[in-house]
Amino acid sequence: MARTRTLYSCTACGARSPKWAGQCPECGAWNTLEETVEAPAGPKAGAAQYAGDAGVMTLGEVALEESARFTSGLRELDRVLGGGLVHGGCVLLGGDPGIGKSTLLLQTSAFLATRERVLYVTGEESLRQVALRGERLGVAADALEVLAETCVEAIIEHARQRKPRVLVVDSVQTVFTEALQSAPGSVAQVRESAARLIRFAKQTETSLFLVGHVTKDGQLAGPRVLEHMVDTVLYFESEGGSRFRLLRAVKNRFGAANELGVFAMDDAGLKQVKNPSAIFLSRHPEPVSGSAVMVTRDGSRPLLVEVQALVAESPAPSPRRVAVGLDGNRLAMLLAVLLRHGGVMTADQDVFMNVVGGVRVAETASDLPVLLAALSSLRDRPLSMDCVIFGEVGLAGEIRPVPNGEERLAEAAKHGFKRAIIPAKNAPRQAPKGIEVVAVQRLQEAMDAAFSI
Known part of the structure; x- marks a missing residue:
């Protein structure tokens, strides 16, 4: 050879x-x-060897088959993956050190091992450390096969012999291929090692999990092409000191991207959060100024979150505009709209905005609750505790509709809210039972409706 x-x-x-x-x-x-690495070319073949119509067909002739899926044992992980694991699918899981990547995959592997053959390859820890974590998590470890190895060729050889349905490699930055002389973790080693593992997974229809390190900027370490090679890229997110973990899909060839799964970390590992709105929504014992409740959508899931504002007179010549969980530039734009079309000036005020629970809201449905929360803090007038708000605010002061308005109203009604201030074009023909819908078209109408009670 x-x-x-x-x-x-x-x-x-x-x-x-x-x-x-x-x-x-x-x-x-x-x-x-x-x-x-450059592999030598094989024997040259004539063009006749590749000729023929066997490889060329029209798009309508392609057989459409649903990708076979099987559950991972965690409903939140299945949601992010698009419905479950896919045979031959390659998943890259990234996140900060200690956030719970290995814990999540060990729990998933232990559940899958009761039904399928699973090989868990650890390159960072010894088998004893993995066994101690499994004992602490209380997972069924009798059927789970583990291997401490960092050589890709050895990993693939073990996998060919054991023929697992699921292969977990923790992590891709620790493995290396003997074809390269550079150290593990280098750009060339990460790219080539991942390529060989992915090629093996595709050839054998093995579901592959790769754990990836992240840089201080929160990006996956290694070459950018690594994210293009895999089928799904998942990120673990968490605010400092919070026990909640958000699992987000930023790429998914077999499902919707930007889906969100919510977990809670405790002594027994990661627990699924069945009702995320309950943790992101803090119900105050009495009305407080500067607080507004909105319904945001993350992927296909509606979430109730609280937007808090603090508007106070600024001692500095240049007032501050601070947004946590929101776009700071959009906050400045919304305050200009509030001045132009609402007649409320905040040029001499410091404005601080925060989304409770560490959630980042990137959609425009947060425009109206942000403005009303800021106005509530400025006037020191609390909004109604049973009122939910969503809607986009245009530069002309109009309230624009947002997608999936009826689903947002249904989520608010499910949590006991009695009133909703929404864009007029999102008003349903029949409101959910128990909730009053106030449809507004202009910013001034929304301001009057919010403080009319």
Whole structure:
């Protein structure tokens, strides 16, 4: 068998060199040579070998089959994955150190091992450490197969012998391939090791989980192409000191992206949160100023969250605008709309906005509750505790509709809210039982409706 050889390719111009150098000899760029593996070409074949119509067909001739799925044992994880695991699907799970990546996958692997053959490969911990974590989590460990290995060739060989249905590699930054001379964790090693594992998973219809480290900026460490190689990319998120963990899908070839799963971390591991609105919504014992409740959508799930505002006179010549969980630039724009179309000036006030629970709201449905919460704090007039608000605010002062208005109203009614201030075009033909719908078209109408009680 012909041997592979190592080359160094320039990421700027593509030139190849047999040795590493700090500067590319072709284009002169610095620190752009990366190690790559070049496999020798096989015997040359004529064009007739590839000719024929076997590989070419019209789109209508392609057989449409639903991807076979099986449950992971965690409803929240299945939701984020789009309904469950897919045979041959490759999932990349990233998150900060200690956030619960290994805990989640160990719990999932232990459940799957009671039904399917699962191989859990650890490259960061010893088998004893994994066993101690399993004992602490109280998982069924008798059927789960574990392996402490960092060589990709050895991992694949064990997997070919054991033929697992699910393969977990924790983590991809610790494994290496013998075809490269660079250290584990380097760009070339991560790319080549992941490519070989993914190729094995596709060939054998094995569901693959890869754990990925993240940088201080919150991005997955290693080459950006790693996210393009896998089918699904999941991120674990958490606010500092919070016991709640948010699992978010940023890419999913087999389901909707941006789905959200909610977990709570305790001594016994990660627990699924069945009603996320209950943890993100803090019901005060009595009305307080600067608080508004909105219904946001994260993926396909409506969530009730509380938006809090603090507006106070600024001692500085340049008042501050601070938004936590919201877009700061959009907050500044909304305050300008409030001045122009609501007649309320905040130019001499510090404005602080926060979404309770560490949730980040990126959709425009938060515009109206943000403005009404700020107005409530400025006037020191609490909004009604049983009132929910959502709607987009345009630069002309109009209240624009948002998607899935009826689902948002149903979620609010389920949690006992009696009143809803919403865009006029989101008003349903028949409101959910027990909730009064106040449809508004202009910002001034929304302000009058919010403080009319």
